[in-house]
Amino acid sequence: MKDSTGISMSVIRRLPRYYQYLTDLSNNGIERISSSELAEKMGLTASQIRQDFNCFGGFGLQGYGYNTAQLANALAGILGLDSDFSAILIGAGNLGKAVAAHLFSEQNGFRLIAVFDSDKKLEGKKVGKFSILHMDALEDFCKQNKPVTAVLCVPDNAAKEVALKLDSLGVKSFWNFSHFDISSILPNSRVENVHLKDSLMTLCFLIKSDMGKN
Amino acid sequence: MKDSTGISMSVIRRLPRYYQYLTDLSNNGIERISSSELAEKMGLTASQIRQDFNCFGGFGLQGYGYNTAQLANALAGILGLDSDFSAILIGAGNLGKAVAAHLFSEQNGFRLIAVFDSDKKLEGKKVGKFSILHMDALEDFCKQNKPVTAVLCVPDNAAKEVALKLDSLGVKSFWNFSHFDISSILPNSRVENVHLKDSLMTLCFLIKSDMGKN
DNA sequence: TAGATTGTTAATCGATTAACAATC
DNA sequence: TAGATTGTTAATCGATTAACAATC
Secondary structure: OEOOOOOEHHHHHHHHHHHHHHHHHHHOOOOEEOHHHHHHHHOOOHHHHHHHHHOOOOOEEOOOEEEHHHHHHHHHHHHOOOOOEEEEEEOOOHHHHHHHHHHOOOOOOEEEEEEEEOOHHHOOOEEOOEEOEEHHHHHHHHHHHOOOEEEEOOOHHHHHHHHHHHHHOOOOEEEEOOOOOHHHHOOOOEEEEOOHHHHHHHHHHHHHHHHHHO | OEOOOOOEHHHHHHHHHHHHHHHHHHHOOOOEEOHHHHHHHHOOOHHHHHHHHHOOOOOEEOOOEEEHHHHHHHHHHHHOOOOOEEEEEEOOOHHHHHHHHHHOOOOOOEEEEEEEEOOHHHOOOEEOOEEOEEHHHHHHHHHHHOOOEEEEOOOHHHHHHHHHHHHHOOOOEEEEOOOOOHHHHOOOOEEEEOOHHHHHHHHHHHHHHHHHHO
């Protein structure tokens, strides 16, 4: 399956990993790496790595390999990590707080601009540098600030209503931590799902399978 | 790529979604569904769904379709959600607390049995029904209780040490929320990664691509 | 230059889709 | 029985791997 850029989703999903590996290498003073060395480290094949990079242009040098810093930088550009997409967080529970603290502290292409919660008791409390706003303030806020993305850390049963509301206010991309299937009601929005339950169930299956072997 | 059971990973990763869709349908009083109706709902093809289910046996009835409750139940069995794998949580920050509260409250194949943190100040504080234990108590606890799985909600720079320690104490499966690549140091352990940063970067790329289109 | 390693094309493999006979 | 829909085999498609000429 290709995305709108013509790059296959399997390649796209490998880009962040490449970026992070190359950044680490560069930070550790390793200047160059060959596709086969990187393949070894990442558990891929050298062919695959060369194919992947060549979707975006020639970043290597024959007989030398790839310059880690340069390639990391190129990948940052490809991923758009220099972007400044405005994001609002809906749901200031433990999950929301963790996401705000760990994922929006660095240059990841997004800038968190507000935190909302439906609980009146949380209004005004702090999440990092943000004072929690009540959901009643959402409409005015969106009209004024036109956030690009919403991060949904709300309970499954609230997700549908919140997503529809945000869509009506012009938010067209979602980082969705709820189990609700936003794409089914908003087929034209961009939705990136983080389905923790799926991940845990998969682990369960695999552990069960592993045990069967022994 | 096949796992040890001979089932391809792409099929395995669809199982939790099937399970949840079918459970929802059943809970909403919908008794039967055809592969084409389910395909429509889930954004897959009917062929794919029939192929997937038939990896595990014939759950349908010609001319009728699939019984939702029965199939959900079969999938729960296949996934091993009736298991009772003991799990310990390492890291009682916001992320750890969220995971403890939301993912281990239901029948997901695991039972949380303890929560650890390296911060002495958190010792004795509660996470749900658990009193946080200090990491100093980890060794004795593992020797006595032999947990099957560890959930790593620790900072990236602590993950390596913690994973090696747990490995030495007999823990051979990990639900890893850190960015550290556990598999590279423990190739024989089962590791399920939740790489939130990758997910966010992917979203960044896709939003950027979408914008280019318009 | 010789050695190394890329970029790129061709071959293989696996996953998805299509088709249809089986059967409820 | 006729209609519907599965289970399953065959065809297609796409992703991964292998190979090698280009070139630093």
